[in-house]
Amino acid sequence: MSIFTINSFDQYKESYTCSVENPTLFWDQIAQHYTWFKPYTEVSRFSMEDADFSWFNGGETNITFNCLDRHLPELSDKTAIVFEPNDPSEPHQEITYGELAKRVAELANVLLKKGVGKGDRVCIYLPMIPELAISLLACARIGAIHSVVFAGFSAGALASRIDDCSCKMVITSDGGYRGNKTIDLKAIVDEALVQCPTVETVLVVERTKEQINMTEGRDFWLKNELSTVLSECPAESMQSEDPLFILYTSGSTGKPKGMMHSTGGYMVYVGYTFQNVFQYQPSDVFWCTADIGWITGHSYILYGPLLNGATTVLFEGIPSYPDFGRFWSVIEKYKVTQFYTAPTAIRSLAKEPLSWVEKHNLSSLKIIGSVGEPINDEAWQWYFENIGKSTCPIVDTWWQTETGGILISPIPGITKLKPTYATLPLPGIQPILMNAEKELIDKNETDGSLCIKFPWPSIARTIWGDHQRYKDTYFTAFPGYYFTGDGAWRDEDGYYRITGRVDDVIIVSGHNLGTAPIEDAINEHQFVAESAIVGFPHDIKGNALYGFVTLKDGIGDFDENQLKKEINQYVSDQIGPIAKLDKIQFTSGLPKTRSGKIMRRILRKIAEGDFSSFGDISTLLNPEIVDEIKNQAL
């Protein structure tokens, strides 16, 4: 029997042991499940010290061949993608594997015709419509590297991402729908491109039919281009280590990090984890509510399901439109079997009347999942009882943009669940906890910094254009190990519970936000001298942002509320509405160490409303400021 599918706890343990004792043998067996144009000659080679990883060396493949061609002809009439539009009265679409293969080939041919080739970077800035999925696959088809930018990011954030990896092309649309709003994506692209000289071509998908500007010689309507090309495009043979995509994630300092993933290892790991974490069966209908602009969408809306020949739902809308029953009505409509969403969505729907859930038949569900941030006990129980009807296991899946796929998760129906715990590592993953002295903690019932001891196939290969930063961020805090940036608790059974970030990344509604870029945006306001952002607990968003802002001297009178609005507008323009601050407190100074470092620990406590003890503040440069900030806390 193939070891690709885990069917029992004994088999999980066997696979796990094999993956630790003989990773080469283990991953070789898993990789055999896929089609390689040329077999690999070495399973892996790595150096944790140099942050250098390569998998399936010498092998050649193409992930789209494994997502599409490999399933044809048996699955050519099977639905690959169900597209559920924002407006439920607009007809939905079911795209078969056969049709998807054709549409991917056509778009790939358009890319080639426009001079995009292997290794070129293509920025994709699209709403959640079928063309988004097709664009990623079309890039991969010809070996172009896709860089998807979430379509909620502002022009400034988009421009810096396009620029960072010198994209040659942007694929966008005239606009997008989100609930009752229309977003002018093309106008945002136009604004961004003023700063992006490398972009030669913009392909525009028609979605909203709003009036937009088209720049002659640069901008082309995709539908016109598609009518000029053939419907076949052979899959480019890619080296296993050729880059597949770049995806930006926030860092605690400086500009966003372009995490680069490569072809073979990502494919092997994401296909394997999709199969097992969701216990996929051929008749299942899988729905992950993330946006393809995030890693969850890359790996578990698109690549993971298609690698397994699954039917995947692509949802354009939001959970509250046209009403709070939308998620549940979509589950009912398509008889969704696996539903995968974020704690922030669960919390926001749990506060609405239960009748929104009860109206719908959710009996098709077998497995429900959570990702993106720690799920609190209350949300876990609500999800389990009301959505899973106390019978569907919850897979609380812990992973990161950097890890490519899920690393710690129960295997549903196989691993005994424990609410709020991501439970056990998947085969191939060796988590460890480190203490503040940088020593390995080997006992249970303890917390520590979560690190991973041994590489797995889909670990990011580098930060685009800055390998040193990759090493510094992930491989130097605990030499010899990959440092996740998260803290975790390990219980008496070796189960892991992720407690949250231990660095300056704040997760707001499941979105990672680095404090530094937000502070930079605020500091651009002419009145602002300095600012510090911390997170504080929020019922629905998990965390919300609290900004401490000091103003320049001699400003004179000003309207506080107006200034707060302006500050948030700066943040929105630079990063996007997701980074807006819930609270802004003006203060005459920020607590600093003698070396000038802002003591965020103190600000965090104040923002949380915990004034019990700030520890030793006598070493501060300006200890008196703590009382002022505390007394005026919002």
Ligand code: WTA
């Ligand atoms: C957090 C999302 C607790 C964590 C796939 C991680 C989680 C960051 C969980 C990565 C979970 C993700 N429980 N925390 N199940 N899943 N996180 O890169 O802090 O958007 O480091 O990847 O989200 O976020 P990213």
